Amino acid sequence: MIPNQTTLPKKTGKVKFFTTLSMLLIIIVVSAIITDVDIWQLLTNLGQAGYILEQMSHPDWSYVSVVLGPLVETIRMAILGTAFGAILAFPFSLYVARNMESSKAVSGVLRFINNIIRTIPELLLAAVFVAVFGIGPFAGIIALAIFSFGMVTKLFFESIETIDEGPIEALKSSGANRLEIMRFGVIPQVISYYWNFVLFAFEINIRASTVLGYIGAGGIGIFLSRALKQVRYDRVAVIILIIFVVVLAIDYVSNKVREKLS
Amino acid sequence: MATIQAASEQRPVIQLVNVNKTYPNGVQGLKNLNISIGQGEFVIVIGLSGAGKSTMLRSINRLNEITSGDILIDGQSITRAKGKALRDIRRNIGMIFQSFNLVKRSSVLRNVLTGRVAYHSTLNMMLGIFPKKDKEIAYDALKRVNLAEKVYTRADELSGGQQQRVSIARALAQEPKIILADEPVASLDPITTERVMDDLLRINRELGITVLVNLHSIELARKYGDRIIGLRGGELVFNGPTAEATDSTLRAIYGEAILEEEDNKGEA
Ligand SMILES: Nc1ncnc2c1ncn2[C@@H]1O[C@H](COP(=O)(O)OP(=O)(O)O)[C@@H](O)[C@H]1O
Ligand SMILES: [Mg+2]
Numbered sequence: 001m002i003p004n005q006t007t008l009p010k011k012t013g014k015v016k017f018f019t020t021l022s023m024l025l026i027i028i029v030v031s032a033i034i035t036d037v038d039i040w041q042l043l044t045n046l047g048q049a050g051y052i053l054e055q056m057s058h059p060d061w062s063y064v065s066v067v068l069g070p071l072v073e074t075i076r077m078a079i080l081g082t083a084f085g086a087i088l089a090f091p092f093s094l095y096v097a098r099n100m101e102s103s104k105a106v107s108g109v110l111r112f113i114n115n116i117i118r119t120i121p122e123l124l125l126a127a128v129f130v131a132v133f134g135i136g137p138f139a140g141i142i143a144l145a146i147f148s149f150g151m152v153t154k155l156f157f158e159s160i161e162t163i164d165e166g167p168i169e170a171l172k173s174s175g176a177n178r179l180e181i182m183r184f185g186v187i188p189q190v191i192s193y194y195w196n197f198v199l200f201a202f203e204i205n206i207r208a209s210t211v212l213g214y215i216g217a218g219g220i221g222i223f224l225s226r227a228l229k230q231v232r233y234d235r236v237a238v239i240i241l242i243i244f245v246v247v248l249a250i251d252y253v254s255n256k257v258r259e260k261l262s
Numbered sequence: 263m264a265t266i267q268a269a270s271e272q273r274p275v276i277q278l279v280n281v282n283k284t285y286p287n288g289v290q291g292l293k294n295l296n297i298s299i300g301q302g303e304f305v306i307v308i309g310l311s312g313a314g315k316s317t318m319l320r321s322i323n324r325l326n327e328i329t330s331g332d333i334l335i336d337g338q339s340i341t342r343a344k345g346k347a348l349r350d351i352r353r354n355i356g357m358i359f360q361s362f363n364l365v366k367r368s369s370v371l372r373n374v375l376t377g378r379v380a381y382h383s384t385l386n387m388m389l390g391i392f393p394k395k396d397k398e399i400a401y402d403a404l405k406r407v408n409l410a411e412k413v414y415t416r417a418d419e420l421s422g423g424q425q426q427r428v429s430i431a432r433a434l435a436q437e438p439k440i441i442l443a444d445e446p447v448a449s450l451d452p453i454t455t456e457r458v459m460d461d462l463l464r465i466n467r468e469l470g471i472t473v474l475v476n477l478h479s480i481e482l483a484r485k486y487g488d489r490i491i492g493l494r495g496g497e498l499v500f501n502g503p504t505a506e507a508t509d510s511t512l513r514a515i516y517g518e519a520i521l522e523e524e525d526n527k528g529e530a
Contacts, residue, residue: 166359167364173357174352174356176379176380184365
């Protein structure tokens with residue numbers, strides 16, 4: 001179709017791909033040496049994995065009734081944590097977005113604080129709150145709330161910064177005040193993003209909340225840790241299956257809703 | 263203190279007094295403008311792109327700050343107004359933009375209702391509660407621009423011309439004394455251009471709203487304007503009834519370029 005195709009310059013992509021690949025290999029080998037990974041031990045332990053899998057293939061179904069309560073608690077932790085974080089993130093994002101005419105100094109400080117919050121891993125947060133508030137779901141909820149807050153705020157204020165400024169100007173020229181401009185000029189443009197990010201945070205929180213119990217922050221995680229310690233892989237299998245089903249179901253519903261939103 | 267010009271016999275609703283505007287980068291947008299516009303006039307502002315038309319219009323409702331001088335709306339200085347007083351003056355001035363500036367995801371009704379926002383308490387507005395009367399006002403405004411049947415359509419499903427007429431309805435819902443239109447037809451084709459300009463003229467004639475329109479096109483200016491204001495490099499170079507804005511007068515002021523604008527419009 002196109003004449004003189006031979007004059008088309010070659011893509012440089014291939015060279016780049018191989019450079020990246022060899023760099024990656026070097027990094028992996030070097031880090032294995034540094035961290036003393038024993039390849040031999042890795043291989044011998046594979047035998048044990050076979051034993052575990054065998055145990056897991058006979059789940060202790062009677063255990064379902066025991067972990068159902070903690071499972072509900074796990075889901076409730078995720079819901080509450082997401083909700084608290086998301087509710088706080090909403091006004092916060094509207095304030096710190098650079099196009100919202102807020103005090104530059106104040107919103108700069110707030111953005112900085114948010115960045116710091118986001119660098120702290122959830123598990124660390126939960127561990128700290130377990131130390132402060134004691135063992136139980138409250139610590140988990142606070143940790144999830146802070147994590148959700150950081151994440152939703154970051155995503156949401158960045159999407160606020162990309163909105164069409166036209167409606168803001170139109171509202172301003174009609175005599176609307178700042179809050180009214182946000183209510184009618186900004187929020188209608190970004191509200192569907194917000195719900196999207198909240199659901200996204202919820203999906204992550206459901207996964208995270210199953211692990212939080214491990215460090216005493218409530219939910220099903222504590223049962224997982226107990227079953228592992230007791231070498232009851234038949235129970236571990238039940239817990240993992242239940243978590244798997246719940247995560248899958250929630251992801252499915254959440255994805256459907258998010259599709260509707262966009 | 264204000265010098266009211268003979269050109270407007272009516273009570274002036276907009277007065278620019280020694281208005282200067284220098285942008286932070288040193289560009290002088292407006293140079294010592296003295297203009298008075300009377301109640302119910304249909305005035306068209308012309309000038310090449312960069313002449314200061316937008317700067318002037320946006321100074322009138324103070325979307326731009328001016329550097330010196332004063333602008334009076336109905337005798338009241340908008341330049342010195344603050345907070346609620348400024349917003350109350352703005353509420354009386356509808357504005358129409360080249361890019362329509364609608365909330366694209368919202369319905370036509372929702373967009374027109376935003377023209378009512380400044381009439382109500384912030385609390386009610388946060389809850390999104392508009393009185394029934396407002397919906398009637400919004401619907402009437404849509405009828406005036408012949409878009410009553412689009413009331414529940416999403417704004418981005420309309421054509422450019424229809425969107426611009428929704429934005430006219432939004433300005434009308436403000437029940438303003440003045441409408442400012444900054445190149446309202448620059449992104450529209452000739453037929454929709456005519457509809458939009460006709461709507462503006464009808465609003466002016468039927469409701470007595472003072473209308474000030476920035477235009478690129480001399481031809482349109484002559485067809486619709488009672489009066490033409492000509493700007494060049496931020497200065498007032500013409501201010502008189504449309505009949506006086508003959509080709510030879512305009513050529514003397516602007517050179518040939520102004521009469522050719524028709525062919526290369528599209529720049530704001
Ligand atoms: N925000 C701004 N900052 C600096 N200069 C500006 C700004 N807006 C407009 N100008 C300059 O002011 C002059 C008048 O612009 P404008 O009022 O937009 O003209 P017009 O609407 O007639 O095309 C131009 O020289 C333009 O470059
Ligand atoms: Mg312009």
